[in-house]
Amino acid sequence: MDIFSNFVNIFLSFTHFDLRVFFLASASIILSVCVSIHILLYKDDVKASIGWIAFVFSSHSFLGIVLYIFFGINRVKRKGARLRNSVVTFEKYFFETKKSVFKNIPVTYKQFIAFGHKVYPQNFVFGNSIKSLQNGVEAYPEMIKAIKNANKEVLISSYIFDYDNETNKFLEAIKIAIKNGAMVKILVDGIGILKFFHRSIEKKISKIKGLEYGVFLPPQIPIAMPFVNLRNHRKIMIIDGKISFFGGMNLSKNNILIDNPKKGILDITFKISGPIIDQISKIFEDDWEFTTGKKFQSLSKDLSFIKTGKIPARIIPDGPDNKNGIIELIMHGAINTATKKITIITPYFLPENNILTALEMASMKEVEVEIIIPEKSDHKFINWATEANFLRLIKRGVKIYRTPPPFDHSKIFIVDNEWIFLGSANWDVRSFKLHFESNIEIFSKNLAKELLTIIEIKKQKAKLTTELECKNLSFFKHIRNNASRLLTPYG
16 A cells, blocks of 8 residues: 555656646746747847747757846837927928039938938038047046036936046036036946946035035846937037036046056047027936936027037937937938048947948948957957958958057047037947937038048057968957857847
């Protein structure tokens, strides 16, 4: 009898085990199908869709499902997409009102402007002044001076805002602005200011009376891990609604260590005045409302702007809440429009195949294409991944220059020595699909000439990458580089 009871118990234990396995396997299959349906409905990128579906079904247990839920779903949606354009239509604004300004632009550029307006329907505004400032050595004193002189409003948005001896000067200037009667608002990114899981600058600015601040998607590890890629990468400073500092430069002492190869960071930002300030302010307003839940309207709306220059410009914001990839489309269109020269300087160059092919085709049409990137990135695997694309570009005539340390964080795109695109966006999938970015589109031969002179100096210090050099890489390095390229995040 005891033997029979033992046999029954053993049988039942196996049966229960088999049922558990059956139900777990069934649940995994059902969830995998549901996740795949979500991917098919909400992922526009075919490669990303195939990759995620394959990973969901091939991964063990529920790993693929969990990782897609955490990293594959874009949960960031703006509370309201607001288009703040002039009531004047694009056709009237361009062809009638401002004929004289663009009269010498070739027909292809008129078509490109029409294309750009359809990609993002924001008008060019005229009468702006734009001044380049190299590195923190030039930029920071002007920023700090402007903040100290503020008496109405100081708006700052920065991906990285370190707390160190140099940025402490900004905090002291902010205190002076508050004493002057200025309203001060600061936006920082939750990941950008994270140092060893501690946001030191937040603790510091929270103690300044009269200052309001917001932290964009602050991570609460591991709960907020889905947002690790969805960062506010913008760098904007607006003083009294009249002066703006705009570009890709963060706030850190590393930006003044321009002679330190290991820690220094080179960069270019821009001091802007004129009617374009209103478009820049709208980006800050949206980000402030999204981050804090509080409505806010900057001074620029009520200002009567005086023309401070002759430059036509418009602001192009972008982010993962926009399916179209606005900045990438504008860049792609500009490459296709080029007839003489394309100059790109960027810290990270990891675009997808559509951009690489467009650059190859431009070079094959005898457009001079040059790309200036750092010899050593701040992340080794990015160096390796970038190298994986060198040979195909060089074989088509694209020139790739690699600048020696310090790390060059500059981001400028110039076409035909006149059209300029600059701001916070890098040439990679993170900027094109996963980060909130802002760029400015400009027509200015004078500014283009000034920037090309700066870039030429950088090129003189750089090393031109050769086809032979790429071909002579060892088998191991080819494997390493192509494997690193796979780390480019899915959109």
